[in-house]
Amino acid sequence: MTDKTPTAKTPGQRYRWSARGFIAPGVFLVAVLLYLPLLWTTFLSFTDYNGLGDPEWIGIENYVEMFDDPQFIGSVLNTLLWVGGTLLVPVGIGLGVALLTWNLKGGVWLRLPFLIPYALSGIGVAVIWSFILGSNGALDQALAAFGIADTPRWLVDSPLNTVVMILATSWQAVGVNALLFTIGLQSIPKEPLEAAKLDGATGFRLFRSILWPMLRPLTVVVIGLSIVASLKTFDIVQGMTKGGPGRSSETLALTMYRETFVNSEYGLGSAIAVFLTIVTLAAAILYLRQQLSSKNEG
């Protein structure tokens, strides 16, 4: 990794080799460990394969079958609900917590309750939320103590089951978002902030004029991650309703799991995975392009 002789070139050209050297390890590891297996999955999506013997090439039949399944639309809708819900609740509350704890004496400790859920293992989280949301579970018992006896069946009635699972996920995700926003707030240079304060900007006006624009690099991260994570929502639904009752709370990732692992239809499952990947990647690129376009990109 040596620097080329400095000449009157743009930085992009001048550090061309150096830059390639810096990015190479990341690209290499991701390509070999994550993309190679994905290529295999893409190949499988054009085959009929049950995990035994050899895959048989059948062209786009799996994709046709995928769109034919009426439940597919249901999974897409549930997944969209997840995307919207997790943008609204955990990102919003995360930002709120970060702003409230910012420059606050003891803020670090007040932020901690939100971080603890993220540190808990997934097993404990799924078990405890089933315990809370089950009929006559902890939530119903608490409501009964306040005289509310006629509660809905949280995990049975659709789309309520998806909504409450989004809230359970939010419980875990708020802390991470708050932490990322906090890093963003900390990276804001002091000078413009002081200047704005001298101008008398406080509260919401300070937020709008200074904090929000300055937070943008991290806001992009948080929203980008939230979209990607919500599109592939799996664990909590599998842990709590397994997509049921019927298939009412199934997300795309669960549909994929159902075909691949439960039914051993590797081709069809792979087709759903490829679809999901393309949608997620398209959403990510569109979002990031728009958000990053004003930046001085190379």
Add this chain to the structure above:
Amino acid sequence: MRSRRITLGVAAAVAASLVLAACGSGGGDDDGAKTGTLDFYTNKAAWEPDFDELNATSKTGVNIDLNTTGYSDAAQYDAFIRQSFRTDKSPGLFTWQTGPSLGELVDEGLIAETTDIWTKAVNEGWISEDLRNTYTFGGKQYCVPMNIAYWVMYYNKNIFAEQKIEVPATWDDLNAAADKLKGAGITPYYQTSTLFTFPWFQQMVAGTDPALYKGLATGEVKYTDPRIVSVMETWRDQQEKGWFSDAGSTVDPAVGLKQGDYAMINFGSFFNGSLDGAGMVSGEDYGMFVIPATNPGLAKTPVAVESGPLCVAENSSQKTLGMAYSEWWMSPDAQTAWSKARGDVAFNPKATVNDPMLKELGTTIAGGAYETYDRYYETTPTPILTVALEQFGAFIANPGDPLPFLEAIQAEADKYWADQE
């Protein structure tokens, strides 16, 4: 130039993954060892301590001990095993499920034949002819039974005593008991809307006519058959009477029975372990009975039996070792130790079962008044089963006209059987 390089890179990657695909037939050469440590894979991860406990006995018996790897997710386990046949990790011993799933592996020539082991075991009187049929494909046997479990009705003895209810001997008795319990404000039966949604359907169809039940598995009977519809209508009527627990409950079934959320629960005989763990005492706090047939005219009362196989991969490097262990597994010594470790009934009548209630269940069913049938979960082809479990779940959550649910299942069945032609 750049784009050419990227194209080349992609091409190389595709080639690499195709090579990965091409070296399909994996497997190692059998190393021929007859003693030592055998790698064992199971989807019953919770039983790992029980298998470990058994090592003491197998060490002295055949000088083999198991190195157990447990998988808690059955579907992922299934995929892992399928994939492992392509590699040099194909298992020397693994658990699977009987029925079409096992047939599929046998058809591909992936499973080591165990005909000799079965012949010996049947001659010694270690195992029943009935069970042999479950493990027979094309006239030959494959795998050995890891366990058997009878699906029976567990009941809370304290509730039955308080309500002065006797163990029901007929279907009418059972209905009367349910009515009486409901009248006293106690929910009679447990149910769940996820995964284990089938037992009551299975029970009522087989209890109406075992041939009808078998016809569903082979595709000769349609799910929209009037007799099936009528069973579902009975089920719906029972639902409307409030005989079943809340579908949205997430309480552990054993805890639910203990705290009286319901008085009865239809479960496999391995459920003893869970109930004991929840603090109930076998024979004192809870009992069990074989569910009477829905149709009193049947000559023998049908009992659902679940049996999980222990299999050896044909191309495993530990094939000889796996076969040696399988042979030992059938013996009364092994089964006595297993029944003790697991706390369940034993398939080998010469094995000793400690729990008096389980011992009695085994003898009762072995007597002439009962006939066993394979559980719905194993006999139904996987794609149909997946849809059926979901539809029963939806029905349990919102009971109503059964026809739409049955039609959805039948649509999948039609598709499946058409593919089999």
Add this chain to the structure above:
Amino acid sequence: MSRAIRTTVLAVLGLIWLLPVYLLLINASKAPETFTSTESWKPTDFSLFGNIGEAMRLSGLAESVASTLLYAVVSPAIAVLVGAAAGFAIVALKLRHGFAWFVLIFGGTVFPIQMILLPMFDAYSRMSLFDTRFGMIIVYTAISIPFSAFVMRNFFTGIAHSVFEAAVLDGASTWRIFLRVYLPMASSALVAIFILQATFIWNDFLLGLVLSQSDDVRPIVTSLAGMQSTYGGAQMSTVLAGGLLVSLPTVILFLFTQKFFARGLALGQ
């Protein structure tokens, strides 16, 4: 908003957030023999340590601790540096087609991990990486890189390019600028990524399930998950106690790294 109001709002919200943790704690402390689900909110008895002991016995997770610790420290540490290097290349060194390279790396997280498990198992067993600690470390590293690159890339965009130019004028090499200027400025982001990824790896279940087998290679949560099933096994309070035990190190990690987020950074100086 005044400090008092802010503190009050946070405290109330924080208490609500801790309610499920409270439920987890008291129900993990109940003896399985007397456990009922009808009195969720009331502590009845204290058998937490008995339950933890039972969970350790059933899952055999004691053997997994050392290897899991190894994965959770080494992999995110490498991933943080590799991700920071990628961000540095794109932002500071203005790598040509930087956005495309960035999308390439970030794209590594967009598909559900379940999809690549089986080909990975196949490849791992062919390359003798299956059931090795080295194999686990590289897969955890690879899976942590996209997140790390994403955060670091965006964090570095917040640093004025004049910082880089000034360092170049001082005659520093790019390597030196990366190590001595950019990394120190990003310490809170690096720590945040590290703890988030370490927690993720510590709690991983799937990769461990498919790519390992022996007790001393399998990660802790994969071992723990084994004890819960329809076919008997552990009671709920035991499962919760096990989950609690496993979560303890990550909670402690969060506690001890909080001071990194307590102060703002004097960026650019």
